[in-house]
Amino acid sequence: AQSVAQPEDQVNVAEGNPLTVKCTYSVSGNPYLFWYVQYPNRGLQFLLKYITGDNLVKGSYGFEAEFNKSQTSFHLKKPSALVSDSALYFCAVRAGSNSGGYQKVTFGTGTKLQVIP
Amino acid sequence: ETGVTQTPRHLVMGMTNKKSLKCEQHLGHNAMYWYKQSAKKPLELMFVYSLEERVENNSVPSRFSPECPNSSHLFLHLHTLQPEDSALYLCASSQKFGLAENPSTDTQYFGPGTRLTVL
Numbered sequence: 001a002q003s004v005a006q007p008e009d010q011v012n013v014a015e016g017n018p019l020t021v022k023c024t025y026s027v028s029g030n031p032y033l034f035w036y037v038q039y040p041n042r043g044l045q046f047l048l049k050y051i052t053g054d055n056l057v058k059g060s061y062g063f064e065a066e067f068n069k070s071q072t073s074f075h076l077k078k079p080s081a082l083v084s085d086s087a088l089y090f091c092a093v094r095a096g097s098n099s100g101g102y103q104k105v106t107f108g109t110g111t112k113l114q115v116i117p
Numbered sequence: 118e119t120g121v122t123q124t125p126r127h128l129v130m131g132m133t134n135k136k137s138l139k140c141e142q143h144l145g146h147n148a149m150y151w152y153k154q155s156a157k158k159p160l161e162l163m164f165v166y167s168l169e170e171r172v173e174n175n176s177v178p179s180r181f182s183p184e185c186p187n188s189s190h191l192f193l194h195l196h197t198l199q200p201e202d203s204a205l206y207l208c209a210s211s212q213k214f215g216l217a218e219n220p221s222t223d224t225q226y227f228g229p230g231t232r233l234t235v236l
């Protein structure tokens with residue numbers, strides 16, 4: 001069964017410092033990997049995804065994520081955190097497949113990012 | 118968020134009421150989802166409709182009844198709910214199936230949610 005682990009319930013970082021939100025996954029075959037962000041009282045917003053190709057993926061709002069196949073990780077990063085980045089971040093995975101058929105997407109439990117002014 | 122809309126945004130209901138949540142997607146997607154998000158709990162997938170056919174039903178109590186009349190609309194009918202059903206209910210859509218030469222990546226787009234309170 002596929003799974004996603006976000007080992008940190010909360011990450012605190014000072015404004016201007018680099019941030020990392022961790023994600024590891026388990027899935028059969030090649031993964032499709034996603035990061036979403038949720039601001040208070042809002043739905044989840046898509047940030048970025050890895051499907052194939054370059055292991056470093058760039059997304060919205062200056063975020064990027066690095067796919068590491070050997071470590072089965074897809075950590076979210078940003079070089080310089082903003083107070084407005086404070087939100088709940090979700091990692092998600094599904095099995096990559098071009099053969100059609102239903103493929104389930106599994107979400108992690110979420111990591112709360114707090115950027116301190 | 119204008120791609121996926123949800124109504125109402127807030128709902129307060131008694132345990133004996135019957136109400137419905139509505140979701141509409143304007144993205145031309147072929148899959149729609151209902152999630153439940155409770156405080157301090159993981160995001161719970163409730164139902165998935167793919168090409169208007171229900172493909173996921175994750176042990177959801179029968180007091181929640183989904184309906185997908187077409188690829189753009191999804192409903193969640195509620196009756197005799199319990200206080201523990203109070204949560205944020207999120208709808209999402211995705212393009213789950215593409216062409217062989219241009220496969221879909223299944224990125225989900227979420228609505229703003231309905232904040233449900235059961236008294």
